[in-house]
Amino acid sequence: MSEQGGRLIFFWGRECPHCAKLHPVVDEVSEELVKAGGQGITQLEVWHSDENAKLMRSYGDVLKRACGGSLGVPSLYNERTKKALCGMRTTKQQILDLAKE
Amino acid sequence: MAVKKLWRCNVCNDIHYGIKGPEVCPTCGAKNAFMLIDYPEAKKVIIDRGDRLDQVDQLLEVWERFAEGKPFRLNPDAEFVKTLARGELENQRNHGLKYCPCRITTGNLEEDLDLICPCNFFIQPVYRETGECWCGLFVGRK
Ligand code: SF4
Numbered sequence: 558m559s560e561q562g563g564r565l566i567f568f569w570g571r572e573c574p575h576c577a578k579l580h581p582v583v584d585e586v587s588e589e590l591v592k593a594g595g596q597g598i599t600q601l602e603v604w605h606s607d608e609n610a611k612l613m614r615s616y617g618d619v620l621k622r623a624c625g626g627s628l629g630v631p632s633l634y635n636e637r638t639k640k641a642l643c644g645m646r647t648t649k650q651q652i653l654d655l656a657k658e
Numbered sequence: 659m660a661v662k663k664l665w666r667c668n669v670c671n672d673i674h675y676g677i678k679g680p681e682v683c684p685t686c687g688a689k690n691a692f693m694l695i696d697y698p699e700a701k702k703v704i705i706d707r708g709d710r711l712d713q714v715d716q717l718l719e720v721w722e723r724f725a726e727g728k729p730f731r732l733n734p735d736a737e738f739v740k741t742l743a744r745g746e747l748e749n750q751r752n753h754g755l756k757y758c759p760c761r762i763t764t765g766n767l768e769e770d771l772d773l774i775c776p777c778n779f780f781i782q783p784v785y786r787e788t789g790e791c792w793c794g795l796f797v798g799r800k
Contacts, residue, residue, distance in 0.1 A: 614762070626783075627792075
């Protein structure tokens with residue numbers, strides 16, 4: 558498990574279809590990052606866990622900006638760089654860049 | 659923003675929540691019939707009278723009707739749409755309202771009211787760019 562404060566987090570919702578589509582991409586990137594000796598991506602479901610929702614809200618300012626207004630899923634947040642990606646059009650390359658920056 | 663209040667048509671008891679009551683009652687057609695009322699009165703008038711929209715099929719029907727004559731339609735992928743319907747009903751059970759499954763509440767009710775589906779997605783940048791709502795429940799007509 559990666560350490561709190563330095564994680565790359567994938568926020569998703571169980572009944573969000575775009576999240577389901579992005580899931581395998583996130584898994585793939587996560588595996589690649591681990592293989593390269595880095596840390597993987599922490600996956601947190603937000604509609605069925607108050608704790609995860611709370612954490613997502615705590616990064617609200619950055620995430621809202623990335624999502625174009627509200628707290629959206631699927632989204633990714635890098636705790637180290639405080640940068641985020643949001644939405645269905647997120648690509649594998651963007652996630653890799655977010656992780657490595 | 660002006661504060662919304664509750665109004666009752668004194669002819670047929672329609673209830674309206676808004677800055678002012680409608681000039682013409684949409685149910686009985688009475689003119690200038692809406693009176694300002696308070697919450698307990700409104701609650702007594704409507705309690706347990708409205709339809710429950712707590713089944714997937716009901717939501718699908720409401721959404722179809724909502725999209726009629728609009729520049730968008732319900733996503734033709736039936737499974738996709740059903741997933742969203744199930745998510746909204748789950749959110750209603752767990753969080754009180756049919757919140758968008760592709761966003762998360764902030765805990766501030768005023769802000770969260772914007773996340774009740776269908777939301778005002780026309781103002782979302784993603785709708786302007788792709789013609790779809792954030793979740794893809796409603797998509798552009800081709
Ligand atoms: S983005 Fe789409 S699914 Fe989500 S609340 Fe708005 S209309 Fe409903």
